[in-house]
Amino acid sequence: MEQRVRFCKTPNAERMAYAVTGEGPPLVVAPGWISNLQLHWDAEGPRRFWESLSRHHSLIRYDKPGTGLSDRDVEDLDPEARVRDISALVDHLNLDKFSIFGWSEGGPLAVAYAARNPHRVDHIVLYGAFARWWVPAKAVEPMIQMIRHQWGAGSAAMTALFVPSNDADQVAYWTQLQRDSASPQTAAKMLEENKTIDVREGAAQLACSALVLHRDKDQIVPVDNGRELAALIPESDFVLLSGENHLPWWGDTDALLRAADSFLRPGAPAQDAAPTATPAGGALRTVIFTDIVGHTEMMSRLGDAKGREVLREHEEITREALKAHGGIELKTMGDGFMASFTSVVKAVECAIALQRGFAERNEAAAEPLHVRVGLNAGEPIEEDGPDGRTDLFGETVILASRIAATAEGGEVLASLAVRELCAGKGFLFADAGAHVMRGFEDPVLVFAVRWQE
Numbered sequence: 001m002e003q004r005v006r007f008c009k010t011p012n013a014e015r016m017a018y019a020v021t022g023e024g025p026p027l028v029v030a031p032g033w034i035s036n037l038q039l040h041w042d043a044e045g046p047r048r049f050w051e052s053l054s055r056h057h058s059l060i061r062y063d064k065p066g067t068g069l070s071d072r073d074v075e076d077l078d079p080e081a082r083v084r085d086i087s088a089l090v091d092h093l094n095l096d097k098f099s100i101f102g103w104s105e106g107g108p109l110a111v112a113y114a115a116r117n118p119h120r121v122d123h124i125v126l127y128g129a130f131a132r133w134w135v136p137a138k139a140v141e142p143m144i145q146m147i148r149h150q151w152g153a154g155s156a157a158m159t160a161l162f163v164p165s166n167d168a169d170q171v172a173y174w175t176q177l178q179r180d181s182a183s184p185q186t187a188a189k190m191l192e193e194n195k196t197i198d199v200r201e202g203a204a205q206l207a208c209s210a211l212v213l214h215r216d217k218d219q220i221v222p223v224d225n226g227r228e229l230a231a232l233i234p235e236s237d238f239v240l241l242s243g244e245n246h247l248p249w250w251g252d253t254d255a256l257l258r259a260a261d262s263f264l265r266p267g268a269p270a271q272d273a274a275p276t277a278t279p280a281g282g283a284l285r286t287v288i289f290t291d292i293v294g295h296t297e298m299m300s301r302l303g304d305a306k307g308r309e310v311l312r313e314h315e316e317i318t319r320e321a322l323k324a325h326g327g328i329e330l331k332t333m334g335d336g337f338m339a340s341f342t343s344v345v346k347a348v349e350c351a352i353a354l355q356r357g358f359a360e361r362n363e364a365a366a367e368p369l370h371v372r373v374g375l376n377a378g379e380p381i382e383e384d385g386p387d388g389r390t391d392l393f394g395e396t397v398i399l400a401s402r403i404a405a406t407a408e409g410g411e412v413l414a415s416l417a418v419r420e421l422c423a424g425k426g427f428l429f430a431d432a433g434a435h436v437m438r439g440f441e442d443p444v445l446v447f448a449v450r451w452q453e
Contacts, residue, residue, distance in 0.1 A: 001051050002379050003041050003284065005421065008092035010065055011084050012076055017069035017423070018062035018089055022054025026095050027264070029053075029061045030086060030113075032104030032128075032247075033190060036068035036181040037061060038421055041284065042343050043173055049249035052257050053101065056265060060098075062089055066186040072424040074186065078193045079109060086113045090120065099123040099264055103248055104221065107229070108132075108199040115202035124206070125260050127213040128246050130225035131232055132198040140195065144188050151184035164219045164244045165251075174247070180345070180425070203232035210236040211263040213256060220246035237263070285340045286347035286377040286418065287397050288327070289404035290318060290354065293370045295335035302367065310367050311335070317357045325350035330391060336371075336404075340392055344377050344421040351375060351412045352451040359410070374404025375449075376415040402437040403446055412449040419447045 003019045010016050019037045029050075040046040040061075053059050064082055066074040086109065090098065100121055102110030107129020114121040147154030155178040163170045178187065210233045214226030223240070230238035239259045245251035292298070292314060299307040311334065318337050322329055325346045331338040341347035351373045362368040378396030399415060407413040414422075419429045428450035434443035 001054060003037070005037055005069060007070075007420075008089055010081075010088045012065070012074075012081065014065040014071040014074055015423075016062055016065055016071070016085060016089065018060060021050065021059045021061075022057055024057045025264075026093075026098035027053065027057040027059050028086070028090060028095075028098055028100050029059065030100060030102035030106030030110040031061065031064060032106050033194075034067050034178050034182050034187060035061075035063050036177055037063055038069060038284075038344065039177050039180065045170070045249045045253075049253055049257070052253075053260070056261070057099075060089070060093065063181075064190075066190065067182045069421065069423050072183060072186065077186065077189050079112070079197050082109050083112045083116075086110070087117075096120065097122055099125070101125045101127070101260070102129055103127040104129065104246065105194055105197065108197050111199045111206065111229075111233075112202050114208055115199070115205045118207035121208050123264055124208055124210045125213065125263060126210060126226075126229060127248050127256065127260075128215065128218055128221050128226070129212070129229055130197075130221050131200045131203050131229045133195045134222070134225055135195075137195070140191070144192050147191065148184050148188035151179060151187070154184065154187070155179050161219045162246055163250070167250075170250060200232055203229060204234070206233050206235070208235070209263075211260065212236055212238045213241055213259055214238070215241045215243040215245065215251065217242075217244035218246050219244055284344075284377065285342065285380055285392065285396070286344045286375060287380065287392060287400040288339050288341070288347055288351060289336060289374045289401050291333075291336035291372050291404055293372055293409035298367065306367075310369065313361065313365075314358075314369055314371070317361065318354060321350050321353045321357060325353065338392075338397075338401075340380075344418055345425055347375055347377075348412075348414065348418065348422055348425075348427055348449060351414075351449060355410060355412060355451045370409025372404055372407035372409055373412045374400050374402070374407055374414070375412070375418050376400035376403060377417040377421055398439060399437070399444065402440070402444070406435050406437070406446060412451055413446045414449055416445045416447070 001021055003021050005017055005019045007015045007017055017037055063070040065071050066077055100110040107126040114124050155175050159171055159175045163174050212226055212230035214223050216223050230236045241255055243251040322339050327339040327341050327350050329339050358369050358371050376396055376399045380392040380396040381394045383391055403413050429447040432446045432448045434445050437444050
C-alpha cells in the first residue's frame, strides 16, 4: 500500500502535511500529541495499524502544524486552532461526508469539529480520548518544564508513560520520534495548551453516532475519562479493551481494529487481523547513487594497482557510512554505489556523512577523491535477482541516477520528493534549479543539500 504525502494551507497560512491511503469512504484521523507521517509509515507497528484502517476506507492522516512533516515554526497551538486545521483539511479535500478517528488529544478535537459540523460527520471513533483535561497543574507543570528545558529527559519520561511495556525497540522508536517530530518549545506548548481542553458541551450536542474505545489500564489517559466521554455523547457505544498501551498500534490491536471496523461498516464481514508484514511492493524507499568524478582519468594516471588502492579507500568509506545509517548496498559499479534506505532522513544523513568522510580523507591524501551523490524517494519495483539479492527498478531509481550525474564533485543533490519528506528535519536545502534529464519529459527540480559544518 502506498502513502502519498501532500500539503495544504491552514487558516494561519501554515503548510500542513497530510497523507491518503486506501480506497473507500473517507476516514479522517485526528492525531494525538505528536505524530510524524513518515516515521509512522517507516515503522512496522504503526504502518500495519494504518494499513488495516485503510483496507476499506480512504484513510486521511495529517501532522498538526508544529509537528512531523508540517511547518514547525508555529505560534498558534491552542485547541481552537487545531480544530480549524481539521476544517481546513476537509475543505481542501472537498469532503462532503466522512467519518473521524480521533485518538488521545485528537479525540476531543474530533468531537469539537463534529459538534460544529453535524452535516459532515456521520461516524466518530474515539480511542484513549477524554472530554476535559484531568491532570492537576502541580502534576503536569514539572513535566512541561522538563520537556521545555531538557527535551531528552522529557521525551524519555513521556515514553515511560506511552510505552509501559518497556519493550526496548518500542521505547527507542517512540523516544526518537518525539524528538525528531517537534521542538522542545512546541512539545511543551502543546502540552500546556491541552490543559484548556473541555469539550463536554460539544460532546452532549453530537448528532452522529460514536464509538468510544479505551484500554482498561491506559497509563496516559485513565479509563474513567473514556467512560465520562461516552456518557456525555447521546448516541454512543463504549467498548472496554484490555491492555495498558496508550498508543493504538501496540498491544491488542486486533480487538481495537475489529471493534472500529464493525462500527464503521455495520453488517459487513468482520475485518481480518492486521497483516503480519508489509508487502514488498509499494514500499517507500530512498535511493542513493554515488560516483567518483574523473575516475577514468585517475585510473589512467595512477595505473591499475595504485588506482585500485584508492578505490578500496572509497569503498571502505562508503560502506562504513551505509552501515552506520542503515543503508542497503544494492550494487557497486567500481567508481560508485547504488543503495537504498527505508528512512529518507537516514539516507540524507548518510549522504552528508559520505561527503564529510571524503573531505576528511582528502586533507591528507596524495590523490583526492571527489564524489557526487544523488538521492530520490519513491516506490520502486523490488525484485530478487539470480543471486538472491533484492534489486530495485523503475522511475524512482532512474531519476536518482540522473540526479547523481547532474551533481558536481563534493555535492549532494536531492529530488523535490526528498526535500519535502525532510521538511522540519534540520537539513539545509538550496534550490539548484530545474534540469533537463534524459528520459524525463519535463525539467526536474533538484536541491543541493548543505553538508559543510
